[in-house]
Amino acid sequence: MSEDFLKVALAAKEAAAELAPLPRAPKDAALRVIADALVAASAEIVEANALDVRRAVENGVSEYMVDRLRLDDARIASIAEAVRQVADLPDPVGEVVRGNTLPNGLELRQVRVPLGVIGIIYEGRPNVTVDAAALCLKSGNATLLRGSSSAYESNTVLVRVMQEALAGTEVPAGTVQLVPGTSRDSAKELMRARGLVDVLIPRGGASLINSVVEESTVPVIETGVGNCHVYVDADADVELAVQILLNSKVQRPSVCNAAETLLVHAAVADAFVPRALAALAAEGVTVHGDDRIAAYGDVVAAGEEDFRTEYLSLDIAAAVVDSLEEAVAHIRRYGSAHTEAIVTRSVGAARRFVSLVDSAAVAVNASTRFTDGGEFGFGAEIGISTQKLHARGPMGLPELTSTKWVYTGEGQLRTAQGTVLASTEACSR
Template sequence: MSTEFLKIARAAREAAAELAPLPRAPKDQALRAVADALVARAAEIVEANAKDVEQARAQGTSETMIDRLRLDEARIRAIAEAVRDVADLPDPVGEVVRGSTLPNGLELRQLRVPLGVIGIIYEGRPNVTVDAAALCLKSGNAVLLRGSSSAYSSNTALVRVMQDALEGTEVPAGAVQLVPGQTRDSVKELMRARGLVDVLIPRGGASLINSVVEESSVPVIETGVGNCHVYVDAEADVELAVQILVNAKAQRPSVCNSAETFLVHEDIADAFVPVALRALAEAGVTVHGDAAIARYGEVVPVTEDDFYTEYLSLDIAAAVVGSLEEAVAHIRKYGSAHTEAIVTRSQRAARRFVSLVDSAAVAVNASTRFTDGGEFGFGAEIGISTQKLHARGPMGLPELTSTKWVFTGEGHLRTSEGTVVAG
């Protein structure tokens, strides 16, 4: 490992030890200081971000991806407000998960404790830099941030502002660190820092996540890509279904909880598909449809790869299915276990869909866009986990903790005959 990386990793390790026992008040004070500093120094951050945006344009980056990268004063104010929201949330550290008094008189408690040092590897969304830092600090963790090289100037400015803000608080400034370097070598150092880093969380596309999972010697919590589906059931309200579909796809297409495929039961296709195609076209969405969808309007012929694709753009795949079970089978084959939605007036169909779909989140008569830590009331989220170990769905504060067992006795001794209380 490089001397520079070891320096920041060891600083984070030391900061984590100082941060872990802090009560809620100083952590909340630190977060509010960070939020105030972000607003006060917004012009400095916007100036740094402009360099990243200019470079992205020069490299031919799509406007959709540039939108993910861009910061302005309004977005910075929103990021700062999200930090304040995290400060207002309950502190998970010290929460008793389980507790009991054993038959031998020992008092047993399982408490939430920080994970320690968390490494975050993420792509070109600089708001993640602040969201991740805020959640880690509130949950008592130090954080090593490795964002995309495309946002390096923005991330450098954001971390500098946060560290300066922490200097005047009880939270050590070393608890927030930017991994140095813009090459893959710096990513590899983070992935191989077992003993210095307790857990890695990759946040981005499939190739990033797969690379971290396959190459890391540090334990990984997977956050998944968002190949999300909207299924319009035979008993759906057509107008409601169209509104939900357009919102799920077009409200913000560049994020992981936007819909990438819609499936329509054949019994409602005649009523729904023509209306949906018109509404999607008005929203600027290109539909990649199967032959059954194409009977109702002009679409791009869908391919097998389209059904696997997380477009993150104003594109959506579409197919007609013969049953709810066929829709579920399609989702199981092509989906990413992120979020699936059903639109139906049938409680039986809704219950059936919820029970059969094995995804982190399932929406009934609601847009997939609600799978989000902020919308769920968690404040900013560290990511959306599609795995089944430790955390699943939007990862808020409790998901950034582990647990510790504490048992208290009165001189309890364990002997071959059983428990003896000394004295």
């Protein structure tokens, strides 16, 4: 482990110990100071970001990925506002999850506590640097941030601005740390920092997530890629289905909750598919369709991989299915367990789809784009988990905590015969 990494990791661990017992007020105050500091430093942040953007363009990065990287005054103001919204959210630390009084008189409580030091490995989007730091701070955790090399200039300035802002608050400045370096070795150091880092959260494409899950010795909360489906049922309102499809695919195609696959029940295909193809074409979307979709218009022939692909672009795979059950089977085979949507007027079909689909989020007559911490009222999310342990779906503040058991008695002692009470005199000392 390099000295540079060890320095920031130890600083984060020390900060986490100081931060954990702080009540809500100083954490909220620190977040508002950070928000103001980000706005005040907009010019400096934009200047650093311009270097990252120019390098990305020179390296031939797609326009969608460059858009995720780019910062301007308006986006920085939006990032700062998201920090203020996190400050306004309830503090999960200390919340009693459950509790009761045991037959032996012990008062038992399970309470939320910070995880400690959270490492985050992520790609592209520098807004994640601030979102993650804010959510971790509010939930009492220190952060070790390892963004992609493509955003290193932006992330360096963002972290420095946040650290300088924290220096004047009750929250230790070491709460927010940037992992030094841009090489793969720096990411590996974070993945192998068991004992210094309590949990690791990857955010990005499939290759990044798989690499972290397979190589990390630190416990991982797995966020997933978004091969999201829109299923148009036999009893769908065709016009509504077109609008939901377009919003799910086109509103922002480069994010994980954008739709990547369209499934259409054969009973509604004649009415829906021609209108859908025309609407998608008007928005510049390339459709990768199976033979039954191709019968309705000019599409790219879809192969097996097309239905597994998270395009993150104006592309979508499409197929006709003969039943709701076939649609669910398709989703189970090719999906990523992120978000699936059904468009239907049938309450029974909606209920069956929801019960059969095993994904982090299921939308009924609504766009897939709503699977988002902000839209769910969680504040800025730290990621969307597609695993089943601890956290699933958009990860807000409660998902960044663990719990501890606290039991309070009046001198209860456990013996072979059961519980007895110690003497009053002994208990009072």
